[in-house]
Amino acid sequence: MSDLFGKMAEALIAGNIAGAQDLTKQAIDAGEEPQTILSDGLLPGMDVVGKRFKANDMFIPEVILSAKTMHAAMEILRPLLSEGDAKSAGTVIIGTVEGDLHDIGKNLVAMMLEGGGFDVVDLGTNVTPQQFVDGVKAHKPQLIGMSALLTTTMPKMELTIKALQEAGLRDQVKVMAGGAPVTQQFVDKIGGDAYGANAAAVVDIAKELTA
Numbered sequence: 501m502s503d504l505f506g507k508m509a510e511a512l513i514a515g516n517i518a519g520a521q522d523l524t525k526q527a528i529d530a531g532e533e534p535q536t537i538l539s540d541g542l543l544p545g546m547d548v549v550g551k552r553f554k555a556n557d558m559f560i561p562e563v564i565l566s567a568k569t570m571h572a573a574m575e576i577l578r579p580l581l582s583e584g585d586a587k588s589a590g591t592v593i594i595g596t597v598e599g600d601l602h603d604i605g606k607n608l609v610a611m612m613l614e615g616g617g618f619d620v621v622d623l624g625t626n627v628t629p630q631q632f633v634d635g636v637k638a639h640k641p642q643l644i645g646m647s648a649l650l651t652t653t654m655p656k657m658e659l660t661i662k663a664l665q666e667a668g669l670r671d672q673v674k675v676m677a678g679g680a681p682v683t684q685q686f687v688d689k690i691g692g693d694a695y696g697a698n699a700a701a702v703v704d705i706a707k708e709l710t711a
């Protein structure tokens with residue numbers, strides 16, 4: 501099976517949509533758990549993409565193609581992931597903060613959370629503090645996740661926490677934050693509950709916060 505997972509990772513890195521979908525189907529037919537396919541096949545591929553990217557071995561169009569490939573494989577996995585969860589682990593609202601359109605990392609985090617049994621409400625990108633507040637009112641999540649990739653949009657995370665406080669909702673939700681420029685120190689400073697460095701760590705963090 502590790503061979504199949506290895507090929508799956510390669511297909512993701514290469515942005516081979518049809519190949520990744522076909523390998524995902526093969527893994528399902530071979531009886532692999534959907535969660536295992538996600539964590540051992542698809543995510544390691546995206547990890548490599550992230551690392552190559554940082555090392556300037558891959559460029560934006562390739563990263564975007566890999567992300568599209570991940571989405572295509574997830575289309576096949578998603579129905580099976582939710583089927584397996586008899587009980588939801590909780591509800592999470594996730595979004596990229598106002599002014600910021602980067603969503604590749606946020607989408608990976610959302611996929612991991614779904615894979616980990618959470619109901620995920622994805623508010624998309626360019627999400628204002630008020631939209632987060634409205635989302636909390638509408639969906640009553642246990643957790644919100646904010647993503648920011650620009651140093652200029654990081655302050656919106658603090659404004660979102662302030663907006664939650666002003667709306668009297670801060671005590672009802674835990675707040676986690678991530679994105680390349682975000683640090684533990686920053687999250688502590690703005691009064692968040694947890695920092696997530698990557699998608700692989702996020703399910704454990706979310707489970708700890710909602711326990």
Ligand code: B12
Pocket residue numbers: 550553554560563564599600601602603604605606608609644645646647648649650651652676677678679680681695696697698699700702
């Ligand atoms: C792809 C990309 C784009 C794409 C975005 C496509 C898309 N749909 O997302 C496009 C081309 C549109 C783009 C545009 C811009 N970009 Co850009 N972009 C990037 C790039 C190359 C990669 C980001 C990425 O997807 N990484 C891969 C993912 C998997 O990693 P990640 O996002 O960090 O997410 C992981 C973790 O951080 C964490 N995480 C992320 N979110 C969350 C949330 C939670 C709750 C948790 C727990 C964890 C978590 O888990 C994720 C998975 O492991 C980065 C460079 C870089 N090295 O980061 C620049 C970068 C972020 N962009 C940059 C800039 C400047 C811009 C533009 C302003 C460029 C311009 N002049 O137009 C615009 C801004 C547009 C806007 N308003 O948002 C700068 C930011 C500089 C800064 N310090 O602020 C960077 C760093 C490039 C650089 N070195 O200059 N960009």
